Amino acid sequence: MAIETAVPRSRRALLAASLGGLAALAAQALGRPLPTRAANGDPVTVGGTLSGTAITKIANSTNSNTVFWGASSSGVGVYGTSSSSSGVRGESSGGRGVYGLSGGDTGVFGESSAVGVYGTSSGIGENGVGVYGYSNSAYGVLGQSGSFTGVYGISTSGVGVVGESSAVTGVEGTATSGVGVSGTSSSSYGVYGTSSSLYGVYGISTSSYGVLGRSLAPDRPAIVGRSNGDNTGILGYSGSGAVPTSPTKTGVFGYAVQDAASRGVTGRTTEGRGVNGMATTGRGVYGYASSGVGVYATCGTGGTALQAQGPVHFSSAGLAAIASGTSDVTVTPGIDLGSGTKVLVTLMGNPGSTATVVHRVAVHPLADSFTVYLTGTATGDTRVAWFVIS
Structure with missing residues (x-):
């Protein structure tokens, strides 16, 4: 039986063997990805594609400094994608979750075949705004559509869209050839306006009707004016200056101040009654003039200026x-x-x-x-x- 004889090694041989083992370990490490920990000043290699199964987190302990910055001269600065969840998500405990800033274009832009930008909040009242827009001199929020609704608000139990302003218009709608503001409801008011000290609804037009009311119901009027405070239900005023004080307990009040051709109220018909007055116990039609004619009747050829059916009473x-x-x-x-x-x-x-x-x-x-x-x-x-x- 052969016996293996131990060969003594020198110190130089032992050192060479150790260096060879270290070189083998280094080559093995280069052959597989290892976790990387970077600190301030450490270089980061870009241009590659990395994948992982855990969260990659970058933290900056210096207050007010940006943690991550993505910049591009003509492309996307930061791009996030997901097949079933959020592509990019921003979260903050006390500030803005996502902040977009642009020197000459859109700060935050959302595009989708469904909802482009979606905002939700779990807060209540002013602290629970889903989407908030602000501008110093232009639109806070602008909604635009090529063929459909620019801005659409929906609520299951509250107000769909609310506009508020401390000095000018809360909600304004403009259109070149269509409807500026349209309101519709299946069981309540289509458009509802209220004011604590001025007009609830104000309409003005440079070449057409300021306010037009139309009803398709066979038993409902187009416009209803109602006063719950014993004042005038509907006031019609023709002339410049302030609107005159309306009389109490009056359904319709017409007032014109221009000249002798002014008409406070005019009724016209081709065959029926131009003006029809009815009363149960009072006066159906009442005319008064301080210095003119209280009631004036005239007719054309073949007509009758005044006709009475029933008893007639004259104070004269x-x-x-x-x-x-x-x-x-x-x-x-x-x-x-x-x-x-x-x-x-x-x-x-x-x-x-x-x-x-x-x-x-x-x-x-x-x-x-x-x-x-x-x-x-x-x-x-x-x-x-x-x-x-x-």
């Missing part, structure tokens, strides 16, 4: 009595009388003789009275009816 008409043994009576009708005033008088009783009739009527403009004279003395109290026409 009444009854007077000529006492027995006298032949005249003086009447003060309570209206102004002039030199052109006409007084119609007829006997309503028997003065005692067929020969005794009304002789004449004398008008006294200074006293606003008139005197009825008979041709003879009445043998009994005799009533006369009078009618004053200016």
Whole structure:
């Protein structure tokens, strides 16, 4: 049996063997990826593709310094993608989760075949805003669509879209050929406006209607004006300057101040009633003028200026009595009388003789009275009816 003899080694041989083992370990390490820990100042190799199964985290302990910066001269600075979750996610405990800044273009841009930008918040009230837009001199949030709705707001129990401004318009809609602002509802108000001190809804147009109301219902009006404070339901004013004070307890009030051709309220029809007034116990139509004509009726050829059906009452008409043994009576009708005033008088009783009739009527403009004279003395109290026409 052969016996292996141990060969003694020198110190130089042992050192060479150790260096060879270290070289083999280095070559083996270069053949597989190893975890890398980088500190401030350490170089990072770019241009390669890396993959892993755990989170790669970069931390910066210096306050207010940027942790990660991606820059590109013409491409995407930072690009994130995911097949089923968020491509890029930003999170902050007290600041902005994602912040986008651009010197001349869009700060944050979202594009998708579904929702481009989606914001959600678990907060309540002003601290629970899903998406917030702010600008010093332009639009805070701008929604634009080539063929559909630019901005669409939906809520299951609150307001879909709210616009608020401390000095100017809260919500403004403009359109070159379509509808500036459109509101629709299946069971409530399509458009609702409210104000604590000014107009709830204000409409103005340079070449068409300021506000137009239209109803397709056979039993509903196009426009309804209602006042819960015993004031005017609808006020129509024509003229410049401030809107006049409206009267109390009035359904519709029309006022025009331009000139003698002004019309406070005008009604027109081809065959029916131009203006129709109805009352249960009051006045169906009431006209008043401080110095002009309270009610003026006119007609064309073949028409009738005034027609009454039923009893007619005139305050300028009444009854007077000529006492027995006298032949005249003086009447003060309570209206102004002039030199052109006409007084119609007829006997309503028997003065005692067929020969005794009304002789004449004398008008006294200074006293606003008139005197009825008979041709003879009445043998009994005799009533006369009078009618004053200016």
